[in-house]
Amino acid sequence: MELRPIDISRKLDVGTSALRHYEEWGIVPPAKRKSNGYRVYTEEHEAYFQCIRAMYHGFGMTTVRKIMPMVQKHKFTQALWEVNRVQASLFQRKEQATKALEILKPENIQNFLDRRSKKWYTIGEVEKEIEVPASTLRHWEKEGLIKPGRHPESGYRVYDREDIRRLLIIRTVQPSLYFLDSVREVLEKINQHSISEARKITMDSLAYMDHQIEQQLRGAYYLYKLIELLKKKENDS
Numbered sequence: 020m021e022l023r024p025i026d027i028s029r030k031l032d033v034g035t036s037a038l039r040h041y042e043e044w045g046i047v048p049p050a051k052r053k054s055n056g057y058r059v060y061t062e063e064h065e066a067y068f069q070c071i072r073a074m075y076h077g078f079g080m081t082t083v084r085k086i087m088p089m090v091q092k093h094k095f096t097q098a099l100w101e102v103n104r105v106q107a108s109l110f111q112r113k114e115q116a117t118k119a120l121e122i123l124k125p126e127n128i129q130n131f132l133d134r135r136s137k138k139w140y141t142i143g144e145v146e147k148e149i150e151v152p153a154s155t156l157r158h159w160e161k162e163g164l165i166k167p168g169r170h171p172e173s174g175y176r177v178y179d180r181e182d183i184r185r186l187l188i189i190r191t192v193q194p195s196l197y198f199l200d201s202v203r204e205v206l207e208k209i210n211q212h213s214i215s216e217a218r219k220i221t222m223d224s225l226a227y228m229d230h231q232i233e234q235q236l237r238g239a240y241y242l243y244k245l246i247e248l249l250k251k252k253e254n255d256s
Contacts (some may be wrong), residue, residue: 022060030065031072041071046087063252066245073241077234078105086242093253095246102239109228109235116225119191123218131187132180139177142167148183151190164189192217 024035041047042058047067050058060068067087074083082105089098121127135148146153159165160176165185167176178186 020062022062022065024058024060027060027065027068031068033068033072038068041068044084045091046071046084048091063248066248070238070241070245074238077231077236077238078102090242090245090249093249095250098242098246102235102242106232106235106239109232113225113228116221116228119221120218120225122191123188123214123221125214128184128187128214132184135180135183137180139168139170139179140183142176142178145178145183145186149187149190151186156186159186159189188214188217192221 024038027038028035038047042049047064050060050064053059067090070090071083071087074086078086082101086098086101089095089101137144140148142153142156145151145156156165160167165182167178167182169175170177
């Protein structure tokens with residue numbers, strides 16, 4: 020069965036230029052050309068395009084561009100394990116976000132601070148208190164998420180209880196969000212007395228992940244269909 024680019028474009032509601040990009044990126048097999056230079060696609064190409072469009076929404080194009088060349092080389096098991104790895108990462112982020120909601124309860128934050136009575140903490144002490152490497156603390160400082168004071172004599176970084184509270188919130192919400200800018204947005208909306216905005220954004224993140232897992236399962240279904248088609252074609256040849 021021969022298919023024109025416009026036929027697939029209409030079926031998938033995507034521009035023909037996107038189809039050409041997929042071919043240029045090497046994530047679909049090259050199309051045959053007619054004497055006039057027009058591309059001719061097959062049922063196999065259509066299955067590739069369907070799989071790419073379905074997987075894009077749940078996994079993103081970076082993962083798609085990693086998996087589809089594996090499929091073309093018939094490295095089916097390797098491709099499926101890569102899908103599993105991405106899904107496991109999503110599950111881990113969901114677990115972290117769920118824990119974050121618990122940690123971000125005002126009473127839990129206060130209980131944490133009540134057990135820290137010192138006025139000033141060194142970076143090494145903060146590293147132990149919130150279980151975050153000093154290198155990460157310095158990175159967050161570089162990104163403008165935290166601004167510790169400096170000891171007047173030694174010039175070393177010093178953190179007060181409010182700094183520790185802020186760092187605890189960063190540590191809690193950062194794994195469940197995707198970019199430091201998202202964390203910065205959370206922190207800008209948090210004042211000394213309220214962390215409700217952090218909880219709201221974390222809940223929004225959980226809702227997004229619930230949607231994403233549905234999209235991932237849909238993408239995995241189309242990947243399975245493509246693999247079955249390629250296996251059948253291989254067995255028939």
